[in-house]
Amino acid sequence: MDLSKKLIAGLMLSACVLALGLAGCGGQKAAGPAKETVLKVGSDTAYAPFEFQDEKSKEYVGFDMDLIQAIGKQIGAKVEVQSMNFDGLIPALEAGNIDAAISAMTITEERAQKVNFSKPYYKSGLTIVVKSDNNVIKGFKDLEGKKIAVQIGTTGADEAKKVKDAQIREFNTAPEAFMELKAGGVDAVINDRPVNDYYIKEAGGKDAKQVGDPLTSEDYGIAVAKKNTELAEKINKAIDELKKNGEFDKIYQKWFGTKS
Structure with a gap:
């Protein structure tokens, strides 16, 4: 290779490095930041003290809302709550419009045929x-x-x-x-x-x-799509961890005045 060719090659290499930086010279794109995991959650937000809209802040608040936010944090996901009527929650899960539903939902055999439930997180009647x-x-x-x-x-x-x-x-x-x-x-x-x-x-x-x-006597559970067993397992693990580290009791006491 003569001097002129070496010079041209060197200039091309320099231009490539400057243009693409760490991406390299082969059309490869630089790796961007990891995409944030989003957990789309459906809830009937007119069911105080479990889920309702704060009149001042307009935020969705309540026992279920605090719990699902804590679960989201535990599994490393940002929780986005979608308000909808209670009877539309299971159809929304089946259609894939939401990932999970938390709405003081009683675990029943009929519902369990359509969705996967987490372990019970609240006993009611x-x-x-x-x-x-x-x-x-x-x-x-x-x-x-x-x-x-x-x-x-x-x-x-x-x-x-x-x-x-x-x-x-x-x-x-x-x-x-x-x-x-x-x-x-x-x-x-x-x-x-x-x-x-x-x-x-x-x-x-x-x-x-x-x-x-x-x-x-009824048990409440968090519902996910029937096929989404992986998410159900993550939620169950998160509930266990929140009960172990005391966070669950803090949330429970906040809304009901006693420990779970």
Whole structure:
């Protein structure tokens, strides 16, 4: 190779290094920053104290919201919450529109045929709420022939439909069911006990009261698509770690006043 060719080759090599830096001279692209993992989570965000929108900040808050954020941090994912009606959560999982659903969802055999559930993270039960001056309804048997408000797609709705001659009014959210009770449109509401507790607490016990013993004992779980066993395993591991390091109890105590 003569001097001129060596000079040209050297100039080409210098230009290549300057243009592509660490990427090299072969059309290879420089490696960019690792893409952030996003966990798309669906929730019915009108179900205090589990998930609801803060009036001031407009952020989604509640026990479930704190828990899923902690789980996301544990598995190294950014959590993005999508608000949707409760009865649309499982279809959204099946369609792949969301990765997980956390919404005070009771683990049932019927639902477990469609989705994978995490291990239980909360134990609940259904209770009856009536107006404070109602002394007729004292338990489940007294609901026969009465008007009952429920949230659509919930186990409360399923239980209400078992009541003989009852007139069932289904609403998209729990607050709507309570508003109907307050307005006198129904005689009772059947819903999860912690949600009923929170409603009565916020109302100062003036508008409503709970009657009778819990109708059921229920476990809440986080749902993922049936085929997404890997994510279900990661969530279960995260729940175990959060319980072990005390973070779960901190979140629980924040919203319910006691340790889990």
